[in-house]
Amino acid sequence: MATRKARATASKTIADETVELPPRARIMKSAHALFYGQGIRGVGVEAVAAAADTNKMTLYRHFSSKDELVAAYLREVAAEIEASWDRIGARHKDDPRGHILAWLREMGRQMERPESRGCPITNAAIELPDASHPGRQVIEEHKRGMRRRFAENAKQAGLKRADMIAEQLLLMLDGAGVSLQTIGHDHGPMSTLLKHAEWLLEMDAAK
Structure with missing residues (x-):
């Protein structure tokens, strides 16, 4: 009730x-x-x-079906996330490393709001295991795109293992979003993500 x-x-x-x-x-x-x-x-x-x-x-x-409505919803969410990447990138044109960290910081602010349930794209991926679902295709394309953006910035920053760093950043971002729902906001998973991201970028640059 x-x-x-x-x-x-x-x-x-x-x-x-x-x-x-x-x-x-x-x-x-x-x-x-x-x-x-x-x-x-x-x-x-x-x-x-x-x-x-x-x-x-x-x-x-x-919308011809609920599946199509879900796909449209996810396309809008993905577009908003990608637009935030571009918007922040415009303020860090000569600082690709700073661009990555500033964007992660913005994602942290978004996901640590009291009403947040983490990343809507990651949440949808858990709910939509069927590879043929139109929403699943949106999810996978978006995640591949974010990995590519991380890798491009890491290469521009002169990091030696740019592709590996991109994969690690994406894994940490997804993990932080899920952690918000498992251990809660009080434990600061997004703040932890930023600290680990900074360490990862610094370690590669120092090698």
Whole structure:
């Protein structure tokens, strides 16, 4: 009963915030809030439509299936993350190492908010094991892209093991996001990530 009431309250809040938006935008905003807050598998299209103050018929006019809605949600999330990389990179044009650390610091600020459940892309990967799911394809492309960005910056910084460092940074970032949900914010997994990232970049540069 408490869970049902909480979901109803969340849906009403989302509907109040999206009332001025067109239907597709309302659906996407609702999908972001519900998929991230309650999990992809735990949220049906009925809940998304209700939160968007619309109906299933309208939702299916914009998205052919829940899988397609999930993929659209993940594409928007990935685009936001990648845009933050580019935005921070513009402030560190001559400092590729500083770019990496500044971006990780920004991810830390985002994920250590009280309402955070870690990285939405990583969370979705756990929920979507089927390689044929359109959302899974978005996840894998995004993660490969982030590894490539780390490697390019590491090479520009003159680091000797740029590809290995990129893999380690991605593993640590994913691990920190999961740790937020297993050991909580109080233990500071994102702060720990930044310390380890700094150490990793310094160690390679010193070799």
